[in-house]
Amino acid sequence: MLRRGTVGRRFTILYAAGFLGSGVVLLVLTYLMSGVRLSAPAPGNVPAPPASGSSDLAAAQQQIQGLQRQLAEVHAQEAHRWVMASVLALLVMAGLSLLLGRLLARRVLRPLRLVTAATRRISAENLHERLAVTGPADEVKELADTVDGLLERLEASFVAQRRFVGNASHELRTPLATIRASLDVAVAKPEPAAQTLALAGRVRTELDRVDHLLDGFLLLARAQHGDVSDRTLVSLGELARDALGGRASDIAAKGLAVDTEVRPAAWTRGSAVLLSRMVQNVVDNAIAHNEEGGWIRVAADSEGSGARLVVETGGPVLEQDRVDRLGQPFERLGAARTGSEGSSGLGLSIVAAIVAAHGGGLVLLARPEGGLRVAVTLPSAAPENDAVRTGVRA
Structure with a gap:
């Protein structure tokens, strides 16, 4: 099925219009030629009979007029049937033109679809592959x-x-x-x-x-560069617990209240080292850019076909347009965020790169009440058995 707005759709319309236009021209020419034949001059006038046969002449003229009326009716019926047949032929030709145009468009665009599919398969991990299209030099x-x-x-x-x-x-x-x-x-x-x-x-x-x-x-x-060759089964919940445990002293030093809602179903498949660093950076960001006596809320669960990690913090109201740029290297919100002067500005950019390398999504949201909400969604993966649990201590 050709999608709306595609080149194939435009080619189909173009081919169909060409075929249908050719058919209309052919029918018009046929009609004009048929009209010439139908309006051809009648045979010569019948010579007038002698005066003595005036009664016979009147009868003959009436008979001729009757024949002419019948001939006109026959011509009108034939013209009507010809018009109806022409309309039906145009309708059939329109359908066939669309079908033939679609087939031709698919045939013409088939090499381009193959090139597109091959190009999509090539990523940073297999740049050594080539399309290597064979065929005529077109x-x-x-x-x-x-x-x-x-x-x-x-x-x-x-x-x-x-x-x-x-x-x-x-x-x-x-x-x-x-x-x-x-x-x-x-x-x-x-x-x-x-x-x-x-x-x-x-x-x-x-x-x-x-x-x-x-x-x-x-x-x-x-x-x-998408270097995720060491894929294994990883629990985002355990990585979140490890990250919070590793920063327990810093959390206590700032007097932060931590609320965790970690479910065991938040499983994904990827690099344990990279995913561990991703979770650590999100937690570190929540601790470093928090207020004294603030709070942190950490949730890990599975939603649909994705494993999700959400880390929220309180604080002043932030501007969303500036928050959207935090996924870029060396982007900070400035001195308004506590501790930002000691940050390298790479934390959330590393998170964004790791999430993208694992085919996930990152959403940075300025909370209307103040603070920041970081939501990471990765493709979920079910463990082979209940005994399989992967966590990385750092």
Whole structure:
């Protein structure tokens, strides 16, 4: 079935209009030719009989007029039947034109549908695949070859980007480790100066932030490239419990009230490491950007064909248009959110990339009462048996 507004539909209408127009022209020409024949001149006048036969002449003229009327009636009936037959033929031709136009449109667009289907199957994980369309050197093959060239350039770009991220992280970690070792040596000296100790503490703090930033870059690059090869069965509920347990001290330090509603049915399939980091980032965001004595609500359940994780926090009223940009790297809501000055700005962007790599959806909503609502939905997966439970401790 051709969808509304597609090229196939337009081709069908075009072909049908061409066939139907040709049929109308043919019928009009046939009608004109038939009209010429029907209006052809009558035979010559019958010579007048002698005067003595005037009575016979009147009778003959009446008979001729009667025959002419009958002939006119026959012509009118034939014209009416011809018009009705022409209308019926046009209706049949219209139906056949649509059917033939649809068949031709499907036949013409079949190579394009194959190219489209093959292109959709190719993603960041299999950029090495090509369309490799065979056949005559026509426009369709030229399009497929162009797409293959584009895929080749994309593959080279992705490989170069991954190599750069890996090399850059390795090269940056080496001097950071050297700086950290130098600090340890300076602090380990007998009776170090108080100024040296203070400076070492500040430098260590900045080094930890740089390490954290590098980890975020690597994880973001991996998620954006769809590198989810280590898929396993994961429970979002257990990951949420682990994340909250790992930040229990920070929650207590801020005096946050935590309300959890975690159901065991929130199962999905994906990378346990990436999904664990996703849940940790959502929970970390809820803790770091919260008010003293605030609250956090965490819910994990299964809804329809999706496993869902929802984390809500209280706080001031936020602008939705600014909240929508939090899924982009280095986007923050500013100093209005507590602790935002110490954030790398990669937390929710990493969450968005991981969710997209697993075929899920992320919704960031500014609560009308104040605060933020983060909802993650992933494709659900049922465990093989009740004993299967996967959680990642971090």
